[in-house]
Amino acid sequence: MKRALSLILALILMLSLASVVMAxxxxxxxxxxxxxxxxxxxxxxxxxxxxxxxxxxxxIHNGPADSSxxxxxxxxxxxxxxxxxxxxxxxxxxxxxxxxxxxxxDQGIKVVSWxxxxxxxxxxxxxxxxxxxxxxxxxxxEIAKQIGGEGQIxxxxxxxxxxxxxxxxxYMQEELKKPEYAKIELVTIVYGDDLTDKSIQEMQxxxxxxxxLKGVISPTTVGIAAAAVAIKDNGLSGKIKLTGLGLxxxxxxxxxDGTCExxxxxxxxxxxxxxxxxxxxxxxxxxTGAVGEKFAAGRMGEKEIMEAADGGTFTLVxxxxxxxxxxxxDWKDVY
Amino acid sequence: MSRLxxxxxxWLKRWEWILVILILAVFxxxxxQQPDNYTLSKLLNQTRVYMVDxxxxxxxxxxxxxxxxxDISVAATAALSATVMAVSYNQGSxxxxxxxxxxxxxxxxxxxxxxxxxxxxxxxxxxxxxxxxTQTLYRGIAYIILKDQSSGRFPAWFSKDLGYGAMxxxxxxxxxxxxxxxxxxxxxxxxxxxxxxxxxIFAAGTNLTASRYSGVRTGRIKLAVFTLNGLMAAxxxxxxxxxxxxxxxxxxxxxxxxxxxxxxxGGASTSGGRGSVVGLLLALVLMTGLxxxxxxxxxxxxxxxxxxxxxxxxxxLIPNLTGELRRRSAVxxxxxxxxxx
Numbered sequence: 001m002k003r004a005l006s007l008i009l010a011l012i013l014m015l016s017l018a019s020v021v022m023a024x025x026x027x028x029x030x031x032x033x034x035x036x037x038x039x040x041x042x043x044x045x046x047x048x049x050x051x052x053x054x055x056x057x058x059x060i061h062n063g064p065a066d067s068s069x070x071x072x073x074x075x076x077x078x079x080x081x082x083x084x085x086x087x088x089x090x091x092x093x094x095x096x097x098x099x100x101x102x103x104x105x106d107q108g109i110k111v112v113s114w115x116x117x118x119x120x121x122x123x124x125x126x127x128x129x130x131x132x133x134x135x136x137x138x139x140x141x142e143i144a145k146q147i148g149g150e151g152q153i154x155x156x157x158x159x160x161x162x163x164x165x166x167x168x169x170x171y172m173q174e175e176l177k178k179p180e181y182a183k184i185e186l187v188t189i190v191y192g193d194d195l196t197d198k199s200i201q202e203m204q205x206x207x208x209x210x211x212x213l214k215g216v217i218s219p220t221t222v223g224i225a226a227a228a229v230a231i232k233d234n235g236l237s238g239k240i241k242l243t244g245l246g247l248x249x250x251x252x253x254x255x256x257d258g259t260c261e262x263x264x265x266x267x268x269x270x271x272x273x274x275x276x277x278x279x280x281x282x283x284x285x286x287x288t289g290a291v292g293e294k295f296a297a298g299r300m301g302e303k304e305i306m307e308a309a310d311g312g313t314f315t316l317v318x319x320x321x322x323x324x325x326x327x328x329x330d331w332k333d334v335y
Numbered sequence: 336m337s338r339l340x341x342x343x344x345x346w347l348k349r350w351e352w353i354l355v356i357l358i359l360a361v362f363x364x365x366x367x368q369q370p371d372n373y374t375l376s377k378l379l380n381q382t383r384v385y386m387v388d389x390x391x392x393x394x395x396x397x398x399x400x401x402x403x404x405x406d407i408s409v410a411a412t413a414a415l416s417a418t419v420m421a422v423s424y425n426q427g428s429x430x431x432x433x434x435x436x437x438x439x440x441x442x443x444x445x446x447x448x449x450x451x452x453x454x455x456x457x458x459x460x461x462x463x464x465x466x467x468x469t470q471t472l473y474r475g476i477a478y479i480i481l482k483d484q485s486s487g488r489f490p491a492w493f494s495k496d497l498g499y500g501a502m503x504x505x506x507x508x509x510x511x512x513x514x515x516x517x518x519x520x521x522x523x524x525x526x527x528x529x530x531x532x533x534x535x536i537f538a539a540g541t542n543l544t545a546s547r548y549s550g551v552r553t554g555r556i557k558l559a560v561f562t563l564n565g566l567m568a569a570x571x572x573x574x575x576x577x578x579x580x581x582x583x584x585x586x587x588x589x590x591x592x593x594x595x596x597x598x599x600x601g602g603a604s605t606s607g608g609r610g611s612v613v614g615l616l617l618a619l620v621l622m623t624g625l626x627x628x629x630x631x632x633x634x635x636x637x638x639x640x641x642x643x644x645x646x647x648x649x650x651x652l653i654p655n656l657t658g659e660l661r662r663r664s665a666v667x668x669x670x671x672x673x674x675x676x
Binding site: 066075083093161 | 380482483484498581587627635
């Protein structure tokens with residue numbers, strides 16, 4: 001029954017692709033994200049779905065339940081076994097999946113990292129949501145404005161091995177060296193591993209350890225939502241300011257009750273959408289992931305591949321967008 | 336049903352045959368569902384993920400279970416040993432890699448020895464409680480050493496050739512790490528099942544007091560077995576690290592339960608005195624086939640865990656159920672003979 005159904009589906013797909021000269025097996029992309037049940041990645045998958053509707057490829061998606069490196073390796077090995085054409089991954093450990101992805105690339109599988117990169121040896125191309133320096137800077141500007149330019153702040157990050165957060169934090173620290181932030185003290189960086197319970201614990205720890213704490217930056221959607229819960233539960237909404245990168249759908253409540261006065265994020269749907277277009281372009285051989293190449297990314301326009309600071313290559317999706325209590329209603333149902 | 340089990344010859348009732356039947360069933364189901372992907376050569380590659388590192392840990396666990404003890408600190412031991420190796424190698428700027436590996440194995444053995452000492456010195460405490468504490472202790476030390484960072488950049492022979500390399504045997508590409516594991520198995524088989532020291536472990540596990548009174552130095556055996564278990568955990572961590580290429584303090588989380596599950600599925604009893612190396616290998620093959628098949632068909636970690644849980648409950652129930660059936664039929668036969676009389 002299942003086979004008959006898939007046969008019919010395949011037939012319909014072939015017919016719809018009749019205009020394409022070579023009616024081959026559709027391109028199959030294996031999507032790996034940091035963990036299952038994370039709304040950010042659910043939105044990212046919607047980007048893949050949208051691109052699928054336009055390009056006509058197939059994709060499967062999965063992530064470990066525990067944000068582990070081993071879990072991602074297990075999923076990747078499964079994708080290699082299934083003979084996917086490309087893997088699009090947001091890595092839990094930038095170095096930890098290099099070997100297995102090299103094995104994949106040896107078999108002709110193209111590798112795109114999106115959201116959180118893989119070391120250059122283990123990827124063809126990285127899709128960066130936005131200029132990392134920019135992402136770091138806007139969050140420092142935001143928290144400085146909220147706490148009135150002086151006091152103790154802390155950072156609640158995801159995993160210490162997750163490259164995207166690490167890079168942004170590096171730029172935040174550089175930004176904080178500027179004279180206008182001289183009165184702001186970054187007391188600590190803690191890691192919630194993008195697990196809600198651990199992030200809440202870490203936030204509670206910050207509240208207990210630093211009674212003078214004025215503000216928290218959480219550059220991860222899981223972290224900022226967990227921090228909002230902890231701050232509100234302690235009755236500290238408005239006393240400990242909160243900003244970072246948050247999903248509108250998860251943070252709308254906290255933006256309205258004053259726990260968070262402003263936060264940033266880019267559109268995860270766009271991110272997944274661009275990653276899908278890049279993966280398909282790599283599989284079709286339109287690009288190789290080299291500096292200077294360009295590919296058409298549907299409604300996102302033409303994307304150029306640039307040299308990344310780590311020696312690999314990357315392309316950019318867009319700019320971080322500021323969410324405030326005034327505009328949150330326009331976005332909270334979108335992602 | 337009861338008559339059938341009674342009529343079966345004794346050797347067919349062995350647990351291993353049930354595993355063989357399950358393996359054949361699992362392979363038949365999934366290869367008919369996924370004929371292109373669920374093939375022998377592709378399954379061999381999957382043994383890296385599901386079989387080797389857990390297999391080494393399960394071998395150590397088997398010896399502990401035969402003794403009637405349990406060690407739930409093995410995953411933490413693996414994590415601490417791997418951490419010690421990664422940090423002492425320090426991405427190439429520390430001690431030579433071979434020395435780091437030696438240090439890793441020593442760390443594992445010492446962790447095991449500490450467990451053994453605690454278990455033998457404080458016999459009023461359950462090994463489960465003791466190793467539960469050392470589990471948090473070992474992982475805690477790993478965390479203190481590495482914090483939230485990861486460490487890696489190992490030599491290519493380790494993270495590439497050992498981790499993902501294969502050698503051609505009978506026209507099949509067999510992962511090198513699987514070859515390593517299969518080479519160790521016969522040694523364990525002969526030692527546990529064919530030598531006097533191996534039999535002593537079974538004896539001590541069957542009846543500790545009786546063994547002690549008949550001159551078996553049970554304390555020393557326990558110490559040795561726990562140390563060996565720690566060493567095997569480090570070996571498992573070694574192969575796991577060759578796949579990941581980097582170490583974080585959370586590495587191998589949950590592997591202790593997998594190791595226990597494999598050993599028990601292979602016929603080991605948590606109350607001691609029972610266990611087999613052949614059963615363990617079959618259990619590993621069954622788990623690899625099942626987990627990989629479920630992963631292919633459902634592509635969902637939750638369904639995978641749920642199915643494994645269901646299987647384990649079933650496996651524990653089967654011997655109990657057949658035992659119960661046998662008892663009932665015996666009672667019925669007795670009644671019948673009484674009625675006739």
